[in-house]
Amino acid sequence: MCLYGLRPVAEIQFADFVYPAFDQIVNELAKYRYRSGGQFGCPVVVRMPSGGGVKGGHCHSQSPESYFVHTAGLKVVMPSNPYDAKGLLLAALRDEDPVIFFEPKSIYRTEKIEVPASDFTVRLGKAATVREGSDVTVIAYGAMVPLALRAADTASKDGIGLEVIDLRTLLPLDIDHLAASIAKTSRAVILHEAPRTCGYGAELMAQIVENCFWDLDAPLARVTGFDTPFPYALEDEYMPNEQRLLKSIRQTLQA
């Protein structure tokens, strides 16, 4: 369809069902521009609801973003609120390259803010500081952003200032934005739902170490889903929660 000049939008019912299309996304969509020497672009947006918290069991709860972040040629986006969802989606639709657009389904109905009816975009590749603070940087995206904000409210009662960063785009990563925050706080905790091993947090840690090592006063920490299949009955234990995040933040502050 792109060869014909259209800009298709594919909707995967749940991200857990994207795997049959993995070959088409990774070998074809992502590589078509490169392998044709720039003759053909593939401006496709692949939307997919992702993440847990909806009692969906192992095939309606996964967070497979790392598979796509590992793929040259793709852009990977995950909004955390309705305003960004609209702005990022419009930006994705107008982008010349394929965009994997994750929609954290657990916050489809819980995050309520005003969204202008007008045409506006949120630039791809730009993170946002959604709460300023000077003690610890919390790096989150998607449904983990509201969780980080709740934790920031709780922490502030103990006099701890969390700076919460919403990545919004995972690929390409806005490392400058992270570096600026860490230069201020010297400490960071990474938060994501996906399993830990080779999760996006691993890449964040690597890039932070490469770029900000001398600014750090404490080891970087991760609060993530576990390296198990996504469970059904024990979903709440699997998902990162405020207690786990606050515990990690305290450890980071004590280090």
Next chain:
Amino acid sequence: MSAETPSPSSAHLLEIYRTIVQTRLFEARVIALNRHGKISLYASSEGEEAGAVACASALAAGDWLFPDYRSTGALFARGVSMSAFLSQLMGTGNDSSKGRQMPTHIASKELRIASVSTPVGNGIVHATGLAWAAKLRKGPEAALVLFGDGATSSDGFHAGMNIAGVHRLPVVFICRNNQYAISLPLAMQTASKTLAAKAEAYGFPGIQVDGSDPIAVYEATAQALARARSGEGPTLIETAAYRLGGHTTSDDAKRYRTDEPGNAWRKRDGLENLRLHLESLGLWDTEQDNTLRDEIGKEIDRCVTRALEEPSPPVSSLFDDVYAEMPRHLQEQRKDVLP
């Protein structure tokens, strides 16, 4: 074939013949270049040239060709020059795809040739998508895709055929049944009586054509394209042939099959069939044939000499075209390879 089947004109037949001869001579040279280490790999279409040339020569200029890695005759029929293809095969800086893909994986926006997909069967989905776009936009274009017998076992075959049938899309599926998928013979590929029969389940016609009869392949394709354009939907054409060579230059077919079937198939050579036909019509003779082969041979010499002198793509191009605009992290990584 029905009475209104468009038959190729004499001039068109001669053009098809010349292109088949060119394909045969070109491939022989490419295989020699492979043996000399100048081309890393090649998938010979020996025995299938006639079918490939004939089907692609039925396309209109605005149509789209989705070739696979064994489609050389179709590429030449579509207008790819031997020079351009040699640049691709050698991965030189002159390649229209900037040397990004392994040999035979060409792409040409100018000639409406999609980028060859390596994963077997994927091109079927892309051709279907193009046809779907053309139908949505009410365009006159049709898509033609080539794939092997092995590709009928792929998910792409099912997905593409199914959607093409559902939406009656203007796409022609050419299944080059050359009896083998690397070492796997057809009998191990499917329990279906024919590959053409598979179309039945998707709700559109599937036909078998002798792949060594270029006139039959041309007529079947022209009719399928006419069907496609008139909104009647897709057609699956199974062209019966035999892969005379190895799977690629890296394969030794003697390890899994005997020579006998190949020797029998050699006797039904599409090139010879057409030459005899043209001679019987008084359109061709031995002298013309010798002249043609001589001319093509010299042209191949010239093209090879030129291609061997072409430079590699510049190192700086390694990071181009990953995205429309180069992101920061690639700009950074690029510094590692630039002096």
